[in-house]
Amino acid sequence: MISFTLNDETVTTDDTPDTPLLWVIRDTFKLKGSKYGCGAGLCGACTMHVDGVAMRTCVLPVAAVAGKSITTIEGLGTPDNLHPLQAAWIEHNVPQCGYCQSGQIMSAAAMLATNAAPSADDVDQAMSGNICRCGCYPRIKKAILATADKTDLATEVKA
Amino acid sequence: MSQYTTLTRRHFLKSSSIAGGGLVVGFSLIGCGDTPPALSSAEGTMAPNAFLQISSDNHFTFYCPRDEMGQGASTGLATLIAEELDVAPWHFDVQWAGVHPDYNNPDFGVQGTGGSTSLKAHYEQLRQVGANTRAVIIEAAAGLLGVNASQLSTDDGHVISGSKRLPYGDFVNAAALLQAPEQAPLKPPHGFKYIGKDFSRIDAMAKATGTAEFGIDVDIENLHHAVVKRCPVAGGTVATYDATAALAVAGVSDVVEIGSGIAVVAQKYWAAKKGLQALEVQWQMPKLASVSTADVKRDYQAALGVADDQALIGSEAGDLEQGFAEADHIVEGEYWAPYLAHAPMEPMNAIVRIENGEADVWTGSQGVGAAQGLVARYAGLAKENVRSHNTYLGGAFGRRGTLTHVIEATQVAVATGKPIQVLWSREDDLQSGVYRPASLMQVKAGVTDEGKITAWQATRVGGNISPETMANMMPALLPTAVGDGTIDWVVGLADSAFKGWVVDGSSVEGLAEDYDTGSHQVRHTTVDHGLPLTFWRSVGHSYTAFAKETAIDELAARADIDPVAFRLKNLTQNPRLQNVVRLAGEHMQQMQVAPGRALGFAAHHSFATDVAEIAEVSVSDGKIHVHRVVCVVDCGIAVNPDVVRAQMEGAVMYGLTAALHGNLELEKGQVVESNFHNYPILRMDEAPEVEVIIVDSGTSPTGVGEPGLPPIAPAVANAVFAATGQRLRSLPLQLA
Numbered sequence: 055m056i057s058f059t060l061n062d063e064t065v066t067t068d069d070t071p072d073t074p075l076l077w078v079i080r081d082t083f084k085l086k087g088s089k090y091g092c093g094a095g096l097c098g099a100c101t102m103h104v105d106g107v108a109m110r111t112c113v114l115p116v117a118a119v120a121g122k123s124i125t126t127i128e129g130l131g132t133p134d135n136l137h138p139l140q141a142a143w144i145e146h147n148v149p150q151c152g153y154c155q156s157g158q159i160m161s162a163a164a165m166l167a168t169n170a171a172p173s174a175d176d177v178d179q180a181m182s183g184n185i186c187r188c189g190c191y192p193r194i195k196k197a198i199l200a201t202a203d204k205t206d207l208a209t210e211v212k213a
Numbered sequence: 214m215s216q217y218t219t220l221t222r223r224h225f226l227k228s229s230s231i232a233g234g235g236l237v238v239g240f241s242l243i244g245c246g247d248t249p250p251a252l253s254s255a256e257g258t259m260a261p262n263a264f265l266q267i268s269s270d271n272h273f274t275f276y277c278p279r280d281e282m283g284q285g286a287s288t289g290l291a292t293l294i295a296e297e298l299d300v301a302p303w304h305f306d307v308q309w310a311g312v313h314p315d316y317n318n319p320d321f322g323v324q325g326t327g328g329s330t331s332l333k334a335h336y337e338q339l340r341q342v343g344a345n346t347r348a349v350i351i352e353a354a355a356g357l358l359g360v361n362a363s364q365l366s367t368d369d370g371h372v373i374s375g376s377k378r379l380p381y382g383d384f385v386n387a388a389a390l391l392q393a394p395e396q397a398p399l400k401p402p403h404g405f406k407y408i409g410k411d412f413s414r415i416d417a418m419a420k421a422t423g424t425a426e427f428g429i430d431v432d433i434e435n436l437h438h439a440v441v442k443r444c445p446v447a448g449g450t451v452a453t454y455d456a457t458a459a460l461a462v463a464g465v466s467d468v469v470e471i472g473s474g475i476a477v478v479a480q481k482y483w484a485a486k487k488g489l490q491a492l493e494v495q496w497q498m499p500k501l502a503s504v505s506t507a508d509v510k511r512d513y514q515a516a517l518g519v520a521d522d523q524a525l526i527g528s529e530a531g532d533l534e535q536g537f538a539e540a541d542h543i544v545e546g547e548y549w550a551p552y553l554a555h556a557p558m559e560p561m562n563a564i565v566r567i568e569n570g571e572a573d574v575w576t577g578s579q580g581v582g583a584a585q586g587l588v589a590r591y592a593g594l595a596k597e598n599v600r601s602h603n604t605y606l607g608g609a610f611g612r613r614g615t616l617t618h619v620i621e622a623t624q625v626a627v628a629t630g631k632p633i634q635v636l637w638s639r640e641d642d643l644q645s646g647v648y649r650p651a652s653l654m655q656v657k658a659g660v661t662d663e664g665k666i667t668a669w670q671a672t673r674v675g676g677n678i679s680p681e682t683m684a685n686m687m688p689a690l691l692p693t694a695v696g697d698g699t700i701d702w703v704v705g706l707a708d709s710a711f712k713g714w715v716v717d718g719s720s721v722e723g724l725a726e727d728y729d730t731g732s733h734q735v736r737h738t739t740v741d742h743g744l745p746l747t748f749w750r751s752v753g754h755s756y757t758a759f760a761k762e763t764a765i766d767e768l769a770a771r772a773d774i775d776p777v778a779f780r781l782k783n784l785t786q787n788p789r790l791q792n793v794v795r796l797a798g799e800h801m802q803q804m805q806v807a808p809g810r811a812l813g814f815a816a817h818h819s820f821a822t823d824v825a826e827i828a829e830v831s832v833s834d835g836k837i838h839v840h841r842v843v844c845v846v847d848c849g850i851a852v853n854p855d856v857v858r859a860q861m862e863g864a865v866m867y868g869l870t871a872a873l874h875g876n877l878e879l880e881k882g883q884v885v886e887s888n889f890h891n892y893p894i895l896r897m898d899e900a901p902e903v904e905v906i907i908v909d910s911g912t913s914p915t916g917v918g919e920p921g922l923p924p925i926a927p928a929v930a931n932a933v934f935a936a937t938g939q940r941l942r943s944l945p946l947q948l949a
Contacts, residue, residue, distance in 0.1 A: 077481065081482055089429070090636070094639070096890055097889055133422050147856075151605070153557075153608060187608045189862055189866020
């Protein structure tokens with residue numbers, strides 16, 4: 055049995071310790087916002103926060119997060135209580151197919167939590183682990199920089 | 214967003230939770246051959262047609278007939294109805310339509326999404342649906358309010374009567390009893406409130422919050438997960454297998470042989486995956502197992518060499534011999550485009566549940582009807598007993614028109630008696646998929662000193678997608694009674710036809726149509742090694758535009774004429790493309806180009822849309838860097854301009870991945886590339902700025918999802934030539 059905190063609630067699973075966190079979250083806890091894209095930590099669709107750090111959870115065994123705090127896209131913000139990045143995503147019409155966007159937003163939120171005023175290059179560096187096959191990159195970048203520019207919001211950005 | 218699907222509209226509406234049956238005001242739908250019978254009235258709800266349901270609490274549901282793969286069809290189509298119904302598009306609750314002839318694509322005659330057709334095909338139809346419905350609501354309101362209909366107006370789902378603002382919902386019961394007009398007048402374009410205006414996509418909220426439901430996210434009671442080991446070479450079959458070790462893995466419930474290989478089933482995905490790793494399978498290898506990329510290239514080259522005698526003629530006009538005689542310069546080049554995978558971010562998946570002689574299938578596909586047909590065929594059920602549920606598609610690009618995963622899920626469900634979700638891994642996607650055909654093309658063209666093209670001979674060697682598309686679609690669309698043998702025979706006939714006496718249009722589209730060429734000839738030789746092929750974003754144009762627009766640049770250089778001026782001079786028969794080239798050329802002259810960078814130009818007509826692109830490129834450390842792209846597009850009326858801009862941006866990125874990285878290698882019939890480490894996708898640090906200029910147009914919409922792609926590879930290649938003098942004729946582009 056492995057316990058951890060999932061979106062501010064303590065949870066316990068009897069999934070085998072080698073099960074990647076992504077599948078524990080999707081199959082056991084039924085939170086479907088985090089996506090499977092490559093299974094090899096190459097595309098970022100599965101990105102969640104582990105103690106505030108963006109991690110590729112398709113290659114992260116659940117045993118490695120025992121006692122840690124996990125935030126998924128569902129814990130970052132909801133339609134009724136959007137994270138500033140999610141609001142910017144809508145305002146800038148970022149998503150196309152939308153499949154990678156949870157991972158994109160989680161990577162961006164983790165970056166803004168440690169770098170509230172990133173340069174365009176900082177954004178490139180932080181976001182280049184996330185693939186968007188629809189090619190929404192210019193809009194993703196614009197949405198992140200716009201969020202960071204709203205200084206009143208930047209202080210509210212949580213990891 | 215999942216929507217229950219049935220065979221008859223009557224059942225369909227019942228299942229849409231309309232208490233006491235639905236109401237339909239019968240009127241025929243433009244483009245729909247099969248008008249369903251009028252349904253009985255439901256208290257509190259009006260469903261005047263297959264697309265729309267309005268409740269008495271003023272809730273608007275739109276049954277979206279096309280699939281949403283990111284191209285924005287759900288926003289665009291909702292906007293068409295919304296404009297004439299006079300309801301803001303963002304107030305619609307969008308549901309995916311089930312299988313019914315009313316939802317057929319007017320351009321295809323079947324319920325499929327592709328070919329950049331959605332807005333073009335439904336533009337008249339859905340506006341008419343909105344207008345007719347608004348008219349009958351006004352008529353009902355006039356009756357209830359005791360005023361003349363001409364005294365009433367509407368605004369965002371409300372009837373305006375003097376100072377009163379009354380929701381449409383107040384009138385749906387009365388409207389349900391009236392006969393709606395069939396041809397209520399449509400607004401003139403200058404009266405549009407929503408068409409042509411920017412607003413956020415109606416799926417943006419769901420997609421920014423992780424709440425959008427994709428096929429992979431669907432969950433049903435007792436769902437079991439299946440993964441499949443397939444022959445590493447396409448077309449191979451199982452010789453022997455040993456399930457012992459796989460069955461010993463904790464959680465694995467079943468190991469079954471199906472058409473494509475061996476499936477391992479477990480209650481959780483990870484257990485199935487571990488079971489698969491323990492599985493031992495020996496394969497019976499197909500002929501393709503002797504083929505590597507070098508063989509493909511050698512065979513294509515040989516076919517090009519004998520093209521004069523053996524090629525089929527696709528099209529020709531004028532006197533080619535005389536055209537070459539009139540030329541001052543003759544340019545000849547060979548162009549290579551490799552096999553490519555689509556690699557949508559959501560790997561293929563499908564859920565099939567078979568219970569009590571009925572089945573349900575959930576999958577995000579480009580053909581909800583095809584999914585139904587495949588389940589029916591492989592489960593041995595009548596189509597009427599299969600409900601097909603669509604979801605959001607996590608990217609498609611043509612890939613989700615081939616539904617092998619639906620067949621697999623059906624076969625596993627039949628074999629195990631369990632509800633099954635089949636999920637492909639990324640490795641499965643790249644190595645067991647269907648591919649953009651490789652192509653070797655040759656262009657030989659003549660030009661005068663004045664820059665007039667006098668002769669244009671273009672040849673393409675490669676496989677054809679049409680027989681394979683038929684092989685995919687026929688089992689899905691034909692009645693189950695038509696046996697596999699008959700289908701194989703028909704597909705074989707088509708295959709022979711395209712090899713022997715008629716050119717598959719999708720293999721050569723775009724090679725010779727755009728310019729005034731004086732004389733031209735398009736030739737084709739089919740050489741197909743058996744790797745499964747299908748349409749890939751922009752289909753034949755994805756490679757023909759590269760050959761054509763590079764050759765045009767070569768001709769301009771040979772005639773010593775500016776590439777834009779050269780194009781303008783030779784586009785007199787194609788005014789809309791000429792206009793796009795002119796606008797892009799004017800823009801190009803204003804561009805401030807940083808030192809060390811160069812501009813390249815390309816233009817192409819595809820899917821009834823005209824696009825010109827300018828790429829700003831530099832070369833350093835042996836690498837090509839694309840800094841900025843300008844895209845000028847004429848797609849008729851841009852129903853949602855920001856969606857059009859996004860599609861152009863996305864097509865540029867998709868095309869740049871192909872231009873700079875895209876390559877699949879065959880080694881003894883096996884695709885070498887397995888995941889994103891060796892099939893790299895453009896990432897943010899490589900992505901250029903993209904500026905999109907939409908030509909102001911009053912004509913009906915044309916294609917948007919694909920036409921932005923074809924010009925980008927040649928624009929970059931032509932910029933590399935401007936920067937370095939190197940003429941790159943092979944994709945992906947690599948500096949010498």
